[in-house]
Amino acid sequence: MQSPGAIEISRRDLLAASAATVTVVSAHSLSHAQTKATTESQSTKVTFKVNGESRELRLDNRTSLLDALREHLHLTGTKKGCDHGQCGACTVLIDGRRANACLTLAVMHEGDSITTLEGLGQPENLHPMQAAFVKHDGFQCGYCTPGQICSSVAMLEEIRANIPSHVTRDLTAPAEITSDEIRERMSGNICRCGAYSNIVEAITEVAGRKA
Amino acid sequence: MRAFSYERPASIEAAAQAAAGMDGAKFIAGGTNLLDLMKLEIERPTHLIDVNRLGLDRIEATPEGGLRIGALVRNTDLAADERVRRDYALLSRALLAGASGQLRNRATTAGNLLQRTRCPYFYDTNQPCNKRLPGSGCSALAGFSRPLAVVGVSDACIASHPSDMAVAMRALDAVVETVRADGTTRSIPIADLHRLPGDTPHIEHVLEQGELITAVILPKPAGGKQIYRKVRDRASYAFALVAVGAVVQPDGTGRVAIGGIAPKPWRKEAADAELPNGAKAAAAKLLEGARPTDDNAFKLTLVERALSAVLSEARG
Ligand SMILES: Cc1cc2nc3c(=O)[nH]c(=O)nc-3n(C[C@H](O)[C@H](O)[C@H](O)COP(=O)(O)OP(=O)(O)OC[C@H]3O[C@@H](n4cnc5c(N)ncnc54)[C@H](O)[C@@H]3O)c2cc1C
Ligand code: SF4
Ligand code: FES
Ligand code: FES
Numbered sequence: 237m238q239s240p241g242a243i244e245i246s247r248r249d250l251l252a253a254s255a256a257t258v259t260v261v262s263a264h265s266l267s268h269a270q271t272k273a274t275t276e277s278q279s280t281k282v283t284f285k286v287n288g289e290s291r292e293l294r295l296d297n298r299t300s301l302l303d304a305l306r307e308h309l310h311l312t313g314t315k316k317g318c319d320h321g322q323c324g325a326c327t328v329l330i331d332g333r334r335a336n337a338c339l340t341l342a343v344m345h346e347g348d349s350i351t352t353l354e355g356l357g358q359p360e361n362l363h364p365m366q367a368a369f370v371k372h373d374g375f376q377c378g379y380c381t382p383g384q385i386c387s388s389v390a391m392l393e394e395i396r397a398n399i400p401s402h403v404t405r406d407l408t409a410p411a412e413i414t415s416d417e418i419r420e421r422m423s424g425n426i427c428r429c430g431a432y433s434n435i436v437e438a439i440t441e442v443a444g445r446k447a
Numbered sequence: 448m449r450a451f452s453y454e455r456p457a458s459i460e461a462a463a464q465a466a467a468g469m470d471g472a473k474f475i476a477g478g479t480n481l482l483d484l485m486k487l488e489i490e491r492p493t494h495l496i497d498v499n500r501l502g503l504d505r506i507e508a509t510p511e512g513g514l515r516i517g518a519l520v521r522n523t524d525l526a527a528d529e530r531v532r533r534d535y536a537l538l539s540r541a542l543l544a545g546a547s548g549q550l551r552n553r554a555t556t557a558g559n560l561l562q563r564t565r566c567p568y569f570y571d572t573n574q575p576c577n578k579r580l581p582g583s584g585c586s587a588l589a590g591f592s593r594p595l596a597v598v599g600v601s602d603a604c605i606a607s608h609p610s611d612m613a614v615a616m617r618a619l620d621a622v623v624e625t626v627r628a629d630g631t632t633r634s635i636p637i638a639d640l641h642r643l644p645g646d647t648p649h650i651e652h653v654l655e656q657g658e659l660i661t662a663v664i665l666p667k668p669a670g671g672k673q674i675y676r677k678v679r680d681r682a683s684y685a686f687a688l689v690a691v692g693a694v695v696q697p698d699g700t701g702r703v704a705i706g707g708i709a710p711k712p713w714r715k716e717a718a719d720a721e722l723p724n725g726a727k728a729a730a731a732k733l734l735e736g737a738r739p740t741d742d743n744a745f746k747l748t749l750v751e752r753a754l755s756a757v758l759s760e761a762r763g
Contacts, residue, residue: 248703277453278546296458297450297495298448298451300482319486320483321483321550324674327549333523333552335549335552335553336550336553338475339483339550340477340482340553341453341475341478341482342477343453344497344499387549393547399523400527400539400543401543402540402544404543407532407540408533420682420683423595423683424548424550424685426686440573
């Protein structure tokens with residue numbers, strides 16, 4: 237984990253710096269210095285790993301992790317559906333855990349490891365989940381598919397880590413891989429084409445193979 | 448989204464101080480509610496204070512036999528904690544009934560408590576809404592109010608509080624611990640955290656500007672059967688129309704909090720006292736003074752029926 241002090245220029249440093257400058261300059265420069273400080277502090281330098289490779293970016297603070305991946309790093313495998321946490325198309329793994337990349341800021345991920353669909357596997361070397369989606373026709377248009385695949389890979393890990401779900405009957409017993417569990421746990425990934433049945437089949441096959 | 452500056456303070460004290468005296472400063476935790484609202488410019492902070500790396504992500508036993516849950520513990524981790532599953536099953540169940548796996552991995556204990564309403568007009572910036580724009584009027588009163596509140600409401604606002612977790616916390620008598628900018632701390636019983644709308648629906652809780660939630664304390668386990676029953680339009684990934692969180696003892700006594708019907712998790716001592724007499728009697732106390740709309744009057748019946756189902760499950 238990254239130490240919290242590592243942020244390159246803090247707002248306080250900037251404000252302190254501009255305040256120091258203005259003691260010797262005119263009121264006009266005062267407002268100018270403050271404006272400048274504000275604009276600069278609206279971006280932040282951030283370094284994180286994406287698919288194993290260290291990436292350093294200076295980003296407008298508003299940039300979502302999703303936009304950083306797609307627009308700045310040109311990893312367009314991760315999709316933008318709703319941009320509001322409702323569809324799951326933007327699902328990536330952050331330090332191995334699935335998350336909606338649209339509802340987190342890139343600058344909040346200093347030192348984190350991000351895995352996108354591209355990092356799971358490539359056409360010549362597919363991840364077993366990617367291969368299973370192809371085999372079982374787990375898609376039609378394919379737009380939700382990167383999110384479905386990232387989500388399902390992490391979801392199976394959650395079951396193995398004994399994280400319960402809404403349909404887990406006994407909270408004190410180990411979590412099981414059943415079709416009901418898979419459906420409930422994948423409910424954060426919407427498929428407008430309705431490929432759900434084939435998606436569940438693909439996931440079930442991978443789950444069985446690894447179990 | 449409006450531009451803002453961003454900082455990652457090094458300590459809890461620094462975080463609370465950073466927000467003091469700066470009206471536009473806000474804490475960001477999971478970001479799953481705040482960023483959603485910032486994109487729509489419903490929330491417009493000028494400065495964000497990232498509280499994710501302050502070491503507030505632990506769950507510890509208290510000397511009183513309860514649990515101290517760090518404000519930044521993720522909803523997934525809280526629901527999966529062995530002690531919570533064993534001794535506070537109601538809390539695990541409520542958390543697991545909310546949002547999606549992805550969202551629960553980011554959503555935090557404090558952020559969940561302070562999440563804002565899902566009233567459709569609060570989200571639609573073209574419509575009047577007293578909560579979003581004080582004094583502009585309430586579009587829900589004569590509009591689509593099916594998901595909204597029936598008790599604790601005012602002429603200014605009938606928004607419901609959307610949290611599942613908060614319902615369990617209310618039934619379990621949780622206490623919220625905070626630190627203020629001047630370094631002083633306080634403990635706020637969850638019953639007193641959220642405010643009713645009155646004529647200031649934009650003020651939703653009692654926290655001061657810059658007051659940071661550091662933990663939520665659970666008293667020692669309540670025992671009994673702990674049941675969370677959420678009624679919603681879809682079987683998963685939907686907010687509650689009505690949710691019942693109950694702790695029922697073998698002798699039929701217990702406590703109950705309701706979600707989806709009020710601006711805060713709703714509990715009444717008088718209703719707890721009626722639990723041994725059945726759902727009808729308890730629901731009557733819970734719904735005293737209810738002011739439903741034509742759209743959401745169904746919730747009155749639904750509360751009684753959901754509670755009835757919970758009580759028979761507890762007996763069974
Ligand atoms: C599609 C979707 C479906 C959902 N479904 C459900 C559902 O069914 N049930 C449910 O209960 N919830 C649901 N949610 C809401 C979700 O639970 C909340 O968004 C989440 O719990 C908020 O936590 P957070 O840490 O992300 O908060 P943030 O968005 O980071 O913050 C929320 C608020 O809390 C403040 N805050 C955060 N931490 C602190 C602190 N330590 N001290 C003081 N203030 C603080 C922030 O300033 C902000 O005002 C859903 C959300 C989405 C997007
Ligand atoms: S119910 Fe409250 S949140 Fe909804 S429109 Fe009325 S004032 Fe706004
Ligand atoms: S794009 Fe992130 S959930 Fe839809
Ligand atoms: S394959 Fe088209 S949205 Fe899922």
